[in-house]
Amino acid sequence: MTGALTVSAIQYQPLEGGVSANVPEHVRLIEDADSHGARLVIFPELSLTGYNLPLLRSADQWLVPGDARLAAVREICRRTGVTAVVGAALRESDGTPRLASLAVHPDGSEEAGFKAHLHGAEEALFTAGPVPAVLDVDGWKIALAICFDAAHPVHSGTAAAAGADVYAVSALYTQGEGPRLGLHLGARAMDNRMYTLLANLGGLTPLGPSCGLSGFWGPDGLAMQHASGTGTEVLTAVLHWGALERYRHPAM
Template identity: 70%
Template sequence: MTTGSITALTLSAVQYQALDGGVAANVPEHIRLIEDAESHGARLVIFPELSLTGYRLDLLDGPGEWLSAADRRLDGIREICRRTGITAVVGAAFKDADGMPRLAALAVHPTGSIETSFKTHLHGPEQDLFVAGSNPAVLEIDGWKVALAICFDAARP
C-alpha cells in the first residue's frame, strides 16, 4: 500500500514463549510463525529477546545454544525469509567472529544474509555472560529505516 510517496510497512511483533529444547525446538516454531505473519501481509517480523532459547541463561553454560552468523541451524529461517520476502528479527545468544559473547537480535533478510544488533544495556546476570554492544543496528526495509532495540535498550535514548 502506498500513501503519497510512502509505502506502508506491515510489521508483525510476535509475543512468543520459547519452547523447552533450545534452538532445535524453537527454529521450527519461528518458521511456522513467520509463515503465518506472511499470510497477513507482514514484511518485517520481530521476535522477543532470546527467542531461540527463551530467557534461560542457565542453558548458555555449554556451547550448544550459542549461534554464529554461519550456523546451519538458522538455515530454515533463512529459507522461509527467502521464500516469503520477509525480514525476521530473532533473539539469540551469539558469538561473533572473534568469539565475543553477545546478546543479539539477528535480522535474517530475504537474501539469506544476517545483520546483527547487540544489546547495549546489559543488566543483572547478563553482565556475567555477555559483552555489551556499542550501538543498535538500523535496518532498511522497503524504504523504511528501523532501529533495533533489545529489552532495556528501548528505555534508553
C-alpha cells in the first residue's frame, strides 16, 4: 500500500427536528468535504438526532437497514465517490437496538459499527456492540469507534490487530473534557502506530456545551489540527502512508 487518503472530520451541531431535519445538512457537508478532496467523511456520535436520548422514545428517530430517509446521503456518496459515516440510533433487522456509526459507500452498500462501551442512560436504550467495524476505503483500513470506546485501550488494540490504519472516533466530549480527549486520541494513535481522528458533536447538548476540538492525530500521537471553535466545522487532512511506515518500521 502506498499513497495518501484525504479525510474530513465533521464537527457538527445538530438541528432540532431529528433525522428529517439533519439529513439535508449532512448532504451539504459531504458536498463541502468533497470540494476539499475528501474520500472519507466522518460525522459525530448520533449526528442525525443529536445526543438527545429522550427523542429516541419516538420510533421514527431510529434508522433501519436500508432506511429510505438516507436516500439523499446515498446519492451524494454515489455522485462524489465519498464514503460517509453518519451517527444514528439503528435497529438491526432482528430488532436489536444499537448506537451506531453507519458507513454509506459510493456503491450504495452500507456497513455499521456499534458502540461497544455504553454508559449511563445509553445502557437502557442500546445493546453494546462487538469488536470494532473496519472499513476499506481506497485500500486503507478504517476502524470505527464511538465516544467512550476511545477510553478503552483494548478497543483500539483490537482494531489495530485487525489491520486498522485509522481509528475514527465519533463522539461527544463536553466543556472541560479537552485534556481527556487529547489523552485518549493521542494515546490510541501512539500505542498502535496509526492515525486517529475525532468528529465531535458541537454546540449546546443535553450533557453540556461541546468542547469542540475535533481533529486529527498522527501515528506519533501528536495533534495535527483541531477545530477552531465549538460549532459546525469541516476539518480535512491528508493522511500519508509513508508516515505510518516510518513509525511501524523504524530504521535501526
